[in-house]
Amino acid sequence: MSANFFVVLPLVLLVALLVWRIWFYEKKVDLKSFTQKWRDILNKKVSFYADLSPRDKLRFEEEILYFFDDVTITGVKIKISDTDRLLVASSAVIPLFGFPELRYRNINEVLLYEGSFNEDNQTQGKGRNILGKVGSGNMNRLMILSLPALHAGFANENSKSNVGIHEFVHLIDMADGAVDGIPESFMQKQYVAPWLKLMHQEIDNIRERDSDINPYGATSQVEFLSVASEYFFNKPDIFQRKHPELYDVMKKMYRYSS
Numbered sequence: 001m002s003a004n005f006f007v008v009l010p011l012v013l014l015v016a017l018l019v020w021r022i023w024f025y026e027k028k029v030d031l032k033s034f035t036q037k038w039r040d041i042l043n044k045k046v047s048f049y050a051d052l053s054p055r056d057k058l059r060f061e062e063e064i065l066y067f068f069d070d071v072t073i074t075g076v077k078i079k080i081s082d083t084d085r086l087l088v089a090s091s092a093v094i095p096l097f098g099f100p101e102l103r104y105r106n107i108n109e110v111l112l113y114e115g116s117f118n119e120d121n122q123t124q125g126k127g128r129n130i131l132g133k134v135g136s137g138n139m140n141r142l143m144i145l146s147l148p149a150l151h152a153g154f155a156n157e158n159s160k161s162n163v164g165i166h167e168f169v170h171l172i173d174m175a176d177g178a179v180d181g182i183p184e185s186f187m188q189k190q191y192v193a194p195w196l197k198l199m200h201q202e203i204d205n206i207r208e209r210d211s212d213i214n215p216y217g218a219t220s221q222v223e224f225l226s227v228a229s230e231y232f233f234n235k236p237d238i239f240q241r242k243h244p245e246l247y248d249v250m251k252k253m254y255r256y257s258s
C-alpha cells in the first residue's frame with residue numbers, strides 16, 4: 001500500500017465530513033436539558049401530555065425545546081415562570097403534534113400580559129375584553145396572550161376553552177397564505193369538503209342555540225376552526241360524544257391518535 005493512501009484517505013474523509021456538515025446539518029436540541037421539574041409541571045397541568053405514551057412524551061419534550069429555541073416568550077411588566085413558558089409552548093406543540101416534520105415559521109415572540117387587553121393592546125382603560133391575538137401589520141410574527149387566560153385554558157374546570165391553542169391554530173391557518181379556517185398546510189385535500197360541510201352545519205346549530213360549542217365560533221370559518229380545535233384538544237372524549245362526525249374529520253385532519 002502506498003504512503004499516499006494514508007494521506008489521501010483522511011483528506012477524503014475530512015472533505016466528506018465538511019460536505020455533510022454543510023448540506024445535512026440540522027439544528028439539534030439537547031433532550032437532557034429538559035428537567036424533571038418541567039416534566040412534573042407538564043404532568044400536572046397539561047392533560048394532553050399526561051395521557052401520552054412514554055415515547056410520545058419524549059417527542060413532546062423535544063418539540064417544546066425546539067419551540068423555546070425558535071420563539072422568545074416575554075412577560076410584559078410581569079415576571080414569568082417556567083410553568084408560564086411551558087404552557088405557551090404546550091399550546092403550540094399540541095395542535096402540530098401529529099406532524100413531527102412541521103414547525104411554526106410565522107412567529108418570533110409571544111408577549112404575556114397581566115390580564116385581558118383592548119384593541120390598542122392596553123391592559124388599562126375601556127374595552128379590555130381580548131384574551132389573546134396574533135399580530136398583523138407592525139405586530140407581524142408576534143402573539144399576545146393574557147397570562148391568567150392562558151392558565152385557565154389548562155385548568156380542568158374551564159375545559160372547552162384554551163386561548164393558547166386558539167391563537168396557535170390561527171397561526172397554522174395563516175401558514176398556507178390564506179386565513180380561511182382551512183388549514184391547507186397539512187390538511188389532505190379529501191377532507192376539505194367534509195370539513196366545510198360539517199363546519200357550516202355546526203355554525204347553523206350554534207346560531208339556533210343548539211350546540212355546546214362556544215358561540216364565538218359562529219362568527220366566521222376562521223374562528224370556528226380555532227374554537228372547535230380548543231374543544232377538540234382540551235376535551236376530546238366529550239367532543240367525540242357530542243360531535244362524532246366533526247370529531248372524525250378533525251381527528252384525520254390533525255392526525256390525532258387517542
Ligand SMILES: [Zn+2]
Nearest residue numbers: 166170223226
Ligand atoms: Zn380567534
